[in-house]
Amino acid sequence: MLSLLEESVDTIFGYPGGQIMPVYDALYDYQKEIKHILTRHEQGAVHGAQGYARVSGKTGVCLATSGPGATNLLTGIADAMIDSTPLVCITGQVPAPLLGTDAFQESDIVGMSIPVTKWNYQVTTPEEIPEAIAKAFYIARSGRPGPVLIDLTKDAQFGEVEFVYEKITKIRSYVPEMHVDPHQVKAAAGLIDEAQKPLLLFGHGIIISNAEEELKAFIEKTGIPAAWTLLGLSALPSDHPLNVGMLGMHGNYGPNLLTNEADLIIAVGMRFDDRVTSKVSEYAKKAKIIHVEIDPAELNKIVKADVSILGDAKKALKMLTNNVKENSFNGWLAEFRKCDEIEHEKVCQKDLYPVKPGLTMGEVIRIAAEKTNNDAVLVTDVGQQQMVAQRYFKFKRSRSNVTSGGLGTMGFGLPAAMGAQIGAPGRTVIAVIGDGGFQMTLQELGTIAQNKLPVKIIVMNNSFLGMVRQWQQLFFERRYSSTELYNPDFIAIANGFGIEGQHVAERENLENAVQEMLDHNGPYLLEVKIEKEDNVFPMVAPGASVSDIILEP
Amino acid sequence: MKRDHIITIFSENNIGLLTRITIVFTRRKININSLTVSESAIKGVYKFTIVIRETDAQTQKVVAQLEKLIDVLKAFSHTAEEMIFQEIALYKVPIKPMYESNTIEKIVRKAGARILEITKEYVVIEKTGHKEDTQALFEELNKFRVMQFIRSGRVAITRDPVERLSEFLKERDAYLNSLD
Numbered sequence: 116m117l118s119l120l121e122e123s124v125d126t127i128f129g130y131p132g133g134q135i136m137p138v139y140d141a142l143y144d145y146q147k148e149i150k151h152i153l154t155r156h157e158q159g160a161v162h163g164a165q166g167y168a169r170v171s172g173k174t175g176v177c178l179a180t181s182g183p184g185a186t187n188l189l190t191g192i193a194d195a196m197i198d199s200t201p202l203v204c205i206t207g208q209v210p211a212p213l214l215g216t217d218a219f220q221e222s223d224i225v226g227m228s229i230p231v232t233k234w235n236y237q238v239t240t241p242e243e244i245p246e247a248i249a250k251a252f253y254i255a256r257s258g259r260p261g262p263v264l265i266d267l268t269k270d271a272q273f274g275e276v277e278f279v280y281e282k283i284t285k286i287r288s289y290v291p292e293m294h295v296d297p298h299q300v301k302a303a304a305g306l307i308d309e310a311q312k313p314l315l316l317f318g319h320g321i322i323i324s325n326a327e328e329e330l331k332a333f334i335e336k337t338g339i340p341a342a343w344t345l346l347g348l349s350a351l352p353s354d355h356p357l358n359v360g361m362l363g364m365h366g367n368y369g370p371n372l373l374t375n376e377a378d379l380i381i382a383v384g385m386r387f388d389d390r391v392t393s394k395v396s397e398y399a400k401k402a403k404i405i406h407v408e409i410d411p412a413e414l415n416k417i418v419k420a421d422v423s424i425l426g427d428a429k430k431a432l433k434m435l436t437n438n439v440k441e442n443s444f445n446g447w448l449a450e451f452r453k454c455d456e457i458e459h460e461k462v463c464q465k466d467l468y469p470v471k472p473g474l475t476m477g478e479v480i481r482i483a484a485e486k487t488n489n490d491a492v493l494v495t496d497v498g499q500q501q502m503v504a505q506r507y508f509k510f511k512r513s514r515s516n517v518t519s520g521g522l523g524t525m526g527f528g529l530p531a532a533m534g535a536q537i538g539a540p541g542r543t544v545i546a547v548i549g550d551g552g553f554q555m556t557l558q559e560l561g562t563i564a565q566n567k568l569p570v571k572i573i574v575m576n577n578s579f580l581g582m583v584r585q586w587q588q589l590f591f592e593r594r595y596s597s598t599e600l601y602n603p604d605f606i607a608i609a610n611g612f613g614i615e616g617q618h619v620a621e622r623e624n625l626e627n628a629v630q631e632m633l634d635h636n637g638p639y640l641l642e643v644k645i646e647k648e649d650n651v652f653p654m655v656a657p658g659a660s661v662s663d664i665i666l667e668p
Numbered sequence: 669m670k671r672d673h674i675i676t677i678f679s680e681n682n683i684g685l686l687t688r689i690t691i692v693f694t695r696r697k698i699n700i701n702s703l704t705v706s707e708s709a710i711k712g713v714y715k716f717t718i719v720i721r722e723t724d725a726q727t728q729k730v731v732a733q734l735e736k737l738i739d740v741l742k743a744f745s746h747t748a749e750e751m752i753f754q755e756i757a758l759y760k761v762p763i764k765p766m767y768e769s770n771t772i773e774k775i776v777r778k779a780g781a782r783i784l785e786i787t788k789e790y791v792v793i794e795k796t797g798h799k800e801d802t803q804a805l806f807e808e809l810n811k812f813r814v815m816q817f818i819r820s821g822r823v824a825i826t827r828d829p830v831e832r833l834s835e836f837l838k839e840r841d842a843y844l845n846s847l848d
Contacts, residue, residue: 226687229691230691237683285847286738287680287741287837287840287841287844289738289739294846294847411732412733415729416729
């Protein structure tokens, strides 16, 4: 407990159980310093800690017991690993003499979590606790952040030792970041100054290294259009004149199409995920590639870079800005705007301002963004609502978008929104969740109610697992195998938890319903009955080249 | 094109690291052909020698992911030509044919192998060399029915005049101190 206080931990998400009881007992004495959020399931705790970490920039902490408590954390840990989210997960374990004996609620969580943690460690004596915790926090948040798991045997939790805590600032075998090499910066600046059609792609790395201002300064000096990955969203204000939109499978038309026209790609803090690149052998073939990245294992992993800049995005961008000449690319930028017009006419208009009967996800998102003055925190689940929300929500501030990107974890939305609300107490947090994902973790409505967290929950209900259904429609001849849902009365469920809400199914009631949700003091559930077979477009079909992006089926 | 690569990893001595290392290979479905681990010349630093058959590109990516592991100090990959390497093999053969003729003795002499132990029932022969050599000896001896056979993983050293690890550790220390 003292170790956690040394790391300035003020919030823990967790769930007690037999083998973690001594820690919980100690927590009882520190209720003023550390707020413990009792979730309804350990998966809720870990996603809560992720939401908290993503909006606050702090390390999320979660606590669970041994066996099933620990295994229930795994999905969230895997999610945090692939989305570079700093977490310290502390699990209870059977007493050391019982290790390996199949004792009650024993699971080899250290073994199981190896592939999904940045580091993990089992503590079997009380003396090891301070150093293990110090190392855990240092590793979780430094360099490319990630989840760390500390497994505490019950006997280690009981022992009493004199408390000596030393923060860890270096580990011999671990280099969190390299100094940016000025030669590489010079080489990159040369390519940038020569480029005719440069495009900058930015990802989560900008937000993690707090490089938002440096990104802005760089693109404003060079005039280079900038497109974002799912996790880079909100690092650059939506209305910035050089923000040309979203990359990837359901991203915007311009940045996908023109990736294959660009003569220079400057990728910063992103890892060329397959959802971004689609068919790699036909990706950005006309372009030289500059890759700015803190994790050396990401360089040349998917796309071979002509210039690799290893290091922190903030420092690298600052150096690049100092080394490049002022420039502008009005003609090139106009090509993006032309694509925007085409996309708007063929896709967005119908999504955002539909005239046909049946509500669309797009209009719900548009209204929610407008009514919060583009300044809310958006938390999404996974699937169609996620893509639509990321496409149409608007942002002013960084750290305002929380979504499960790399792992695509359905059920992430509600608990992550709960954690985000705790991490950003003064802000409006809007959770956008589908009817499928909502039912995976809706037990956390209990946690939201108990802690009076004013999360605004929008459930987009089309009675389908919409994204899978869309793929079945497009690629499996409309054979809707196991995607139609028989749903409960979501509002009755919310009411059961003491949370107010309402259904809306008619366009004329939508604006008022969203307004009522936002005006309500406390958590609120708005269930929107949307068009059953609405699809998300544009789309880069799996295996296609990014420039083969389609605007309609 | 796939070819043999010898990956050497210098690491701290921490429980669970072997699993972390092998997972980097298994998740890419790469088979480990041989693996040896022992303490290096520097106390507390362990050296893994792993042989895989892979493309150069895939090997580079694996090495980068190995180096990313928190407890790994440094990882290198070499082709077989870039290293001097040996394996050791032990053969247990029945004693009877030894009494009956001098064929086994001739085989052992020719192969540059040596006899470690002789008992009433069997003789244990040792041979160091490359896999082709130890395998060839096995084929020869197996004419007399080898009772047991074991071959070690590969141990290898670079053709570099010095082990650069201690210099590396000094540089690493200086670098870490230079970080803010």
